[in-house]
Amino acid sequence: MRGSVMWRGVNILHNTGGSAALVASGSVCVSLRHTAIRVEPRHQPNTRRRRIMSASQATPSIQICRIMRPDDANIVGNVHGGTILKMIEEAGCIIGTRHCNTQTRDRCVAALARVERTDFLHPMFIGDVAHVSAEITYTSKHSVEVQVTVLSENIVTGGKKVTNKATLWYVPLSLQNVDKIIEVPPIQYSSAEQEESSKKRYEAQKLERLETIERNGDVITPVSLPERHTKEPYTVGFSQSSLIHLIGPSDCTLHGFVHGGVTMKLMDEVAGIVAARHCKTNIVTASVDAINFHRKIKKGCVITVSGRMTFTSNKSMEIEVFVDADSLVEAEKGKYRSVTAFFTYISLDKDNKPLAVPPLKLDGEEEQERFEEGKARYLQNKAKRLADQERPQ
Numbered sequence: 193m194r195g196s197v198m199w200r201g202v203n204i205l206h207n208t209g210g211s212a213a214l215v216a217s218g219s220v221c222v223s224l225r226h227t228a229i230r231v232e233p234r235h236q237p238n239t240r241r242r243r244i245m246s247a248s249q250a251t252p253s254i255q256i257c258r259i260m261r262p263d264d265a266n267i268v269g270n271v272h273g274g275t276i277l278k279m280i281e282e283a284g285c286i287i288g289t290r291h292c293n294t295q296t297r298d299r300c301v302a303a304l305a306r307v308e309r310t311d312f313l314h315p316m317f318i319g320d321v322a323h324v325s326a327e328i329t330y331t332s333k334h335s336v337e338v339q340v341t342v343l344s345e346n347i348v349t350g351g352k353k354v355t356n357k358a359t360l361w362y363v364p365l366s367l368q369n370v371d372k373i374i375e376v377p378p379i380q381y382s383s384a385e386q387e388e389s390s391k392k393r394y395e396a397q398k399l400e401r402l403e404t405i406e407r408n409g410d411v412i413t414p415v416s417l418p419e420r421h422t423k424e425p426y427t428v429g430f431s432q433s434s435l436i437h438l439i440g441p442s443d444c445t446l447h448g449f450v451h452g453g454v455t456m457k458l459m460d461e462v463a464g465i466v467a468a469r470h471c472k473t474n475i476v477t478a479s480v481d482a483i484n485f486h487r488k489i490k491k492g493c494v495i496t497v498s499g500r501m502t503f504t505s506n507k508s509m510e511i512e513v514f515v516d517a518d519s520l521v522e523a524e525k526g527k528y529r530s531v532t533a534f535f536t537y538i539s540l541d542k543d544n545k546p547l548a549v550p551p552l553k554l555d556g557e558e559e560q561e562r563f564e565e566g567k568a569r570y571l572q573n574k575a576k577r578l579a580d581q582e583r584p585q
Contacts, residue, residue, distance in 0.1 A: 253327040254287045259347075260320050266464075266474070270544075271316040273477025273535075274460030276342060276356060281307075281453030283326035284338040284360040285445075291328055291336065292364035292376055300374040301445050302336060302362035304452030306397055307483040309573070310358040314344065315476060315544060321345040322355075329359075330390035331376045336362045337390065361397060370447050370488075401484050427553045431469040432500040435462050439493045450489040455515060455531055459483075462499040463511040463535035470501055470509060471539040473547055478508060481534040481569065489517045489530050496527075502534070503566025504552040510566045511535045534569065 256279060264275045281304055288302030316322060323343040330337035342356035366372040381387040423430035435458060443454045460477060467475040489495060496516045503510040515531035539547040554560050 252287055252291055253325065254283055254290075255326075256283050256286075256324045258322055258324075260316060260318050260322060262318055265318045266476075268474050268542075269318045270474070270476050270540075271318070271320070271322075272457070272460060272464070273312055273480070274457035274464075276312070276316065276322065277307075277310070277456040277460060277480070278451075278453035279322060279324045280310075280326075280340045280342065280356065280358050281360065281451065281456060283324045283340055284362060285451070285453075287326045287328060288336045288338055288362040288364070291331075291379075292374060295375070295377045298366040298368055298372070298374055300364040300366050301447055303365050303445070303447075303449070303485075303488070304360060305335065305363050305485055306361040306401060307452075307456070307480070308359040308361075308397065309479065309481050310356060311479045311577075312356060312477050314353045314355045316344045316355055319347070321347055328379055330387075330394060331379050332391075332394055333375055334363055334373045335394070336364070336376055337394065338362065359393070365447060367446060370449070397482075400482060424553065426470065426550050427555060428501050428559055429555075431466045432498070433462055433465040433469065434496055434498045435465075437495050437497065439489060439491050439495060441491060444491045448491040450491070450493075450495075452485060455485075455489070455495075456480075456483060456533075458495070458497045459499075459513045459515060459531065459533060460535065462497045463513050463537065466499040466501055466511045467509055467537035467539075470504075470552075471547070471549060473539045473541070474544075475537045475539055477535060478538045479536045479573070481536075481573075483531065483533040485531050487517070487528055487530045489515075490519065492521055493517045493519050495530070499535075501552055502562045503570060504549050505567075505570055507546045507549055508536050508538050508570070509549050509552070510570065511537065512562070534566075 258279065260271050260275075265271045285302055285304065289300070292300050292302055321344070323345060324340060325343070326338050326340045328336055329339045338360045340356070340358045340360065341354060342358075343352055344355045345352045364374040364376060366374055381390070437458055439450050443450050445451055460480075464475060464477070494517070496518070497513065498516070499511050499513045501509060502512045511534070513531075513533050513535060514529060516527050517530045518527040519525055539549050541547050552563065554563055
């Protein structure tokens with residue numbers, strides 16, 4: 193049960209679980225609860241004798257709310273996928289860090305290791321309020337699984353839609369020694385079946401992370417503006433793009449390493465540029481395949497975010513994005529591959545209806561091979577989506 197009162201112009205939301213959130217216009221709302229803790233009515237005589245779980249055993253959750261502003265969206269008002277991904281990661285980082293610090297050993301910060309495939313189910317627009325809810329659903333000895341749901345609210349009509357569901361994996365790094373991974377406090381599961389299914393997800397993502405490391409040798413050569421004019425439209429070389437960014441203090445965690453959400457936002461920007469150059473229309477993020485964070489990026493590094501078209505279907509396009517980091521201070525270490533991912537975009541008309549995507553023109557065996565791999569991913573994801581729709585709720 194939740195109620196609210198006004199105090200000095202600020203709306204305070206009360207939760208019977210003991211949580212509260214402050215909400216003001218344009219601010220961020222954060223509410224916390226431990227879903228595994230049951231609050232007993234006062235009149236029950238055996239309330240005091242009931243066993244209450246410790247915080248390390250409970251299943252914590254968090255909600256962040258923020259109104260979408262013009263700088264969160266593209267020129268036609270669609271909120272950038274990268275903006276939503278950044279909010280998802282912020283919620284995951286908060287709940288992961290809070291949970292891992294319920295232990296009494298080294299203090300730590302939860303670092304993002306992987307984001308599972310994320311679909312953008314409905315668009316979000318300027319003026320909508322994003323409600324980002326995160327909950328810890330599995331813990332191994334050294335990692336935390338966080339599941340996040342994003343709900344979009346039109347505060348004029350009151351309409352609400354689920355726009356995203358995401359699964360993120362974090363590892364807790366010691367504040368004293370960034371190379372030291374802290375042991376994660378366990379959570380209590382509602383059933384043995386839930387624990388077993390969560391463990392299967394954990395093993396599956398470990399295997400997939402190892403497979404993606406094999407692609408880390410690929411390089412995207414930047415294309416200069418004069419050279420782009422010589423490229424034929426609808427080819428890989430015509431649309432491929434790169435962005436260079438210096439990692440500053442505002443991009444980083446307490447460790448001095450870049451937030452995963454900052455990196456994902458930059459990746460989405462580059463993927464969006466590639467898609468827009470290919471279609472010359474309004475484009476939006478439809479989904480993101482698993483994002484793997486292979487190596488940390490330190491404050492002061494220069495990162496190059498590069499994207500290239502790999503596959504087009506009738507109404508979607510897949511863009512592969514790499515993030516390479518280069519330390520200005522420790523130049524002897526050289527450039528290294530930090531993050532990889534595949535983004536899927538769709539083209540929209542003025543009424544936000546899907547448009548046909550121009551076919552990708554291929555040149556050479558490598559582009560043909562990447563196209564076939566993208567087609568296989570497209571068909572696999574389509575089959576999974578159809579199976580999920582047919583599955584009884």
